[in-house]
Amino acid sequence: MLKAIQNLGSSTTTTTTTTTTTGFVASFYRLKPPHATTTSAFVSVSSSLLSYYSPRTRPIKPLLFLTRKTRSLEPVRAQTRSESKMDGTSSSSSVAVHSSGSVRKINFCQWCGGQTKHDIPDGEEKMRAICTVCGKITYQNPKMVVGCLIEHDNKVLLCKRNIQPSFGLWTLPAGYLEIGESAAEGAIRETWEEAHAEVEVVSPFAHLDIPLIGQTYIIFLAKLRKPHFSPGPESLECQLFSLDDIPFDSLAFSSMAVTLKLYIEDVKAGSRKFHYGTINKRYFTMHFLY
Amino acid sequence: MLKAIQNLGSSTTTTTTTTTTTGFVASFYRLKPPHATTTSAFVSVSSSLLSYYSPRTRPIKPLLFLTRKTRSLEPVRAQTRSESKMDGTSSSSSVAVHSSGSVRKINFCQWCGGQTKHDIPDGEEKMRAICTVCGKITYQNPKMVVGCLIEHDNKVLLCKRNIQPSFGLWTLPAGYLEIGESAAEGAIRETWEEAHAEVEVVSPFAHLDIPLIGQTYIIFLAKLRKPHFSPGPESLECQLFSLDDIPFDSLAFSSMAVTLKLYIEDVKAGSRKFHYGTINKRYFTMHFLY
Known part of the structure; x- marks a missing residue:
């Protein structure tokens, strides 16, 4: 160990x-x-x-x-x-979610429903889910x-x-x-x-x-x-x-x-x-x- | 006061x-x-x-x-x-978000893109955004x-x-x-x-x-x-x-x-x-x- x-x-x-x-x-x-x-x-x-x-x-x-x-x-x-349980779902399965993997699961914008892209926004250093329609970022903390x-x-x-x-x-x-x-x-x-x-x-x-x-x-x-x-x-x-x-x-x-x-x-x-x-x-x- | x-x-x-x-x-x-x-x-x-x-x-x-x-x-x-900043957006405006109001802003499922409904799930006591397609709950904490x-x-x-x-x-x-x-x-x-x-x-x-x-x-x-x-x-x-x-x-x-x-x-x-x-x-x- x-x-x-x-x-x-x-x-x-x-x-x-x-x-x-x-x-x-x-x-x-x-x-x-x-x-x-x-x-x-x-x-x-x-x-x-x-x-x-x-x-x-x-x-x-x-x-x-x-x-x-x-x-x-x-x-x-x-x-x-x-x-x-990291991804906010109601699943009870034991899931290991890495700091990047969790973001990758966010496919849609929860506000407008637009598809997201996974990229590092300007001025940030971490991968985020960014809406391709409204531009909002879904942060996970x-x-x-x-x-x-x-x-x-x-x-x-x-x-x-x-x-x-x-x-x-x-x-x-x-x-x-x-x-x-x-x-x-x-x-x-x-x-x-x-x-x-x-x-x-x-x-x-x-x-x-x-x-x-x-x-x-x-x-x-x-x-x-x-x-x-x-x-x-x-x-x-x-x-x-x-x-x-x-x-x-x-x-x-x-x-x-x-x-x-x-x-x-x-x-x-x-x-x-x-x-x-x-x-x-x-x-x-x-x-x-x- | x-x-x-x-x-x-x-x-x-x-x-x-x-x-x-x-x-x-x-x-x-x-x-x-x-x-x-x-x-x-x-x-x-x-x-x-x-x-x-x-x-x-x-x-x-x-x-x-x-x-x-x-x-x-x-x-x-x-x-x-x-x-x-409570809703995870990149907006810099000062927004007061109540415990229920924040959930009301979640209109779509971030996993499947389905529309959400706002309801109290079975076994819970708090309003949640529940996907009407896949059934997943978007928790906010x-x-x-x-x-x-x-x-x-x-x-x-x-x-x-x-x-x-x-x-x-x-x-x-x-x-x-x-x-x-x-x-x-x-x-x-x-x-x-x-x-x-x-x-x-x-x-x-x-x-x-x-x-x-x-x-x-x-x-x-x-x-x-x-x-x-x-x-x-x-x-x-x-x-x-x-x-x-x-x-x-x-x-x-x-x-x-x-x-x-x-x-x-x-x-x-x-x-x-x-x-x-x-x-x-x-x-x-x-x-x-x-």
């Missing part, structure tokens, strides 16, 4: 690396910025060659390789709808998935999925952020929809980018307003798990495995940090067009 | 409220989660009635009103491309704008815009996150494009949602790898400003004004926190469809 870890931090970072049995490497950066009284954590999860944008050596250059391995994550069996990590009596709430993909596997309640809501509101909504749990957001916990599929996970720590929950239509069951009992061998999404591992580390350390990082998977190839 | 502040924090929060001369109210929440050794800050900026999703009283209920006013933000003159707040010799780097909207006004280097890059990579890229500055990301600094226009700002603290910068094609000039000299009366975007105010507060307090919050503007009406 190729271990390529993006070093986002400074020389003051300390790093630990985690290897899964299903093809990704996680590296957790703890760094303390100059003057800072608080600590943020950087996370990078990768199993493919992680490239890094450098303005001096465009288009890309590979980054730091780390070898220190301290522990193992449990398997994450399935790639998920949330981690695969990463999507945010928002969710809650609910703490209750030293346990966390997980939902067993009642939909494909990853049917029957466990996840934190989460879903796509909608226009018109904040990330926290979206996380609260998704938690209600999937677990019928009324929660209060306590603090932001993790921002995990998955560049290869154009997704960003924003996870909040939350607490139950009332100790009631029950499965929504998309869940088979909902259950509070003590940290020792979290079913890492049947989690639906690698993002959730990373989030829960970070949380367990924070609990053991007696603190809650905000974590930022990147997840890259071996079954994707990375393409930069700029 | 209607002051409606979203209380995302717990009872341990302390709150200060800031009023601008151009129509938004900012409230900054500092909270310390249970067990936390670090502090996160919640921010809410609003001038319209901020409503809050509650699973018990769906669809929405208004939230906490705060009156404590401690200081004033300087004017933010213009709404910006970044804060207005908020977009991320990523940028850098570059610290150098107790100054910060700003760029004067060379493009509309907000031509001639100052901003932090920032732009839309692209598929295939992490938020930090996108922020580094935008900084290079707009300021020809080679930077290293130090830590995440702010996550600011603007739900009414479907945008989320992700701002990183960064430092110059080399003390060189010069305006890119989208900038008239780039300049380091001491904190006392930041041109708050000619900033392009409210999100940047909020970010810089938070930063100044952090510097005065001798710490750097991660901030999360919401910006709402009076010239938008809020619509929830769920």
